[in-house]
Amino acid sequence: MPEISIIPEDICAAVVTPEAAFMAVEGVFAAMVRGEARNFPVVREALGHADALYGFKSGFDKAGMALGLKSGGFWPGNMASGLTNHQSTIFLFDPDTGQLQALVGGNYLTAIRTAAASSVSIAHLARKDAKVLGMVGAGHQSAFQLRAAVKQRAFDKVVAWNPHPEMLPKLAAVAAELGLPFEAVDREALGAQADVIITITSAFEPLMMKGWFKPGTHIACMGTDTKGKQEVDAHLLAAATVFTDEVAQSISIGEAQHAVAAGLIHEGDIVPLGAVINGTHPGRSSVDEITLFDGTGVGLQDLAVAQVAMRAAQAQGMGARVTL
Numbered sequence: 355m356p357e358i359s360i361i362p363e364d365i366c367a368a369v370v371t372p373e374a375a376f377m378a379v380e381g382v383f384a385a386m387v388r389g390e391a392r393n394f395p396v397v398r399e400a401l402g403h404a405d406a407l408y409g410f411k412s413g414f415d416k417a418g419m420a421l422g423l424k425s426g427g428f429w430p431g432n433m434a435s436g437l438t439n440h441q442s443t444i445f446l447f448d449p450d451t452g453q454l455q456a457l458v459g460g461n462y463l464t465a466i467r468t469a470a471a472s473s474v475s476i477a478h479l480a481r482k483d484a485k486v487l488g489m490v491g492a493g494h495q496s497a498f499q500l501r502a503a504v505k506q507r508a509f510d511k512v513v514a515w516n517p518h519p520e521m522l523p524k525l526a527a528v529a530a531e532l533g534l535p536f537e538a539v540d541r542e543a544l545g546a547q548a549d550v551i552i553t554i555t556s557a558f559e560p561l562m563m564k565g566w567f568k569p570g571t572h573i574a575c576m577g578t579d580t581k582g583k584q585e586v587d588a589h590l591l592a593a594a595t596v597f598t599d600e601v602a603q604s605i606s607i608g609e610a611q612h613a614v615a616a617g618l619i620h621e622g623d624i625v626p627l628g629a630v631i632n633g634t635h636p637g638r639s640s641v642d643e644i645t646l647f648d649g650t651g652v653g654l655q656d657l658a659v660a661q662v663a664m665r666a667a668q669a670q671g672m673g674a675r676v677t678l
């Protein structure tokens with residue numbers, strides 16, 4: 355009789371640290387490039403109800419022996435009733451038998467694995483002397499992004515812009531907690547000051563134009579995870595070296611979809627970040643190069659952090675265990 359672990363949101367938050375998420379995501383990006391981990395095609399559909407997008411992300415990591423799926427999506431009206439807009443649950447299965455191993459709350463893990471992805475990109479691609487962090491976006495994910503990013507470089511200031519300025523004070527409070535000065539600026543000023551920029555919005559049109567970025571900037575585009583979404587000028591991708599979690603997603607649902615469709619870049623120009631982690635691609639080649647990470651969000655990231663949660667919860671005797 356298989357024993358199943360049930361690990362709710364509060365236990366995930368208690369047992370999965372940003373550092374553990376970083377290691378898990380960095381490891382699975384590398385395994386993808388070695389051909390040891392594979393994402394399966396994503397299902398993502400508009401429900402025609404509650405304005406929601408719903409779907410599945412799944413995959414198998416043979417290196418980490420993680421098999422499963424994340425089921426969930428985006429309900430834009432949730433915030434009004436005190437819930438986060440993203441809602442998801444992760445299912446882990448035993449790769450040897452197909453039996454269910456764990457049901458894991460996916461909301462905290464989605465935020466922490468997405469923040470880990472941009473953080474991994476900053477660790478491997480940003481200039482070592484980066485000082486100013488620019489945040490475009492101030493929603494639920496932005497605080498996780500900020501907390502993870504500041505661990506990678508000795509930032510001494512955060513500049514931020516959001517299409518809804520009333521959301522910025524919450525992000526300012528996180529910067530204050532991290533001991534960093536915070537300034538709300540306009541978009542051109544953000545591009546002119548920031549050495550590293552994270553975009554994490556629900557935009558469907560470019561918010562940041564190519565001419566606004568400094569040479570040497572690293573940009574992590576994290577909001578575009580669906581066909582039609584866009585956060586930066588497609589011409590920026592032609593001027594930058596573009597890295598991604600997974601090329602197939604980058605060109606179909608990621609930030610690169612627009613530059614590829616316009617013929618500004620080609621699929622072969624986009625480098626999986628795992629190649630930099632594995633040392634088969636050099637990553638940044640000069641101090642003036644603009645590097646852009648197109649973080650589309652892959653199912654293997656979810657499985658990697660869910661496995662961390664399952665193992666840590668089991669080791670600490672946390673969560674419920676049921677026998678099917």
Ligand code: NAD
Nearest residue numbers: 468491492493494495518554555556557576577649650651
């Ligand atoms: P949220 O609803 O809490 O915040 C939305 C953010 O987008 C806010 O900054 C808001 O001001 C801005 N925004 C809302 N409507 C906009 C519009 N029409 N144009 C421009 N900006 C707009 O959402 P969140 O949980 O912080 O997620 C932000 C984005 O990140 C979403 O698009 C989500 O789908 C995406 N996301 C990506 C990944 C990934 O792995 N790449 C993972 C999770 C979330």
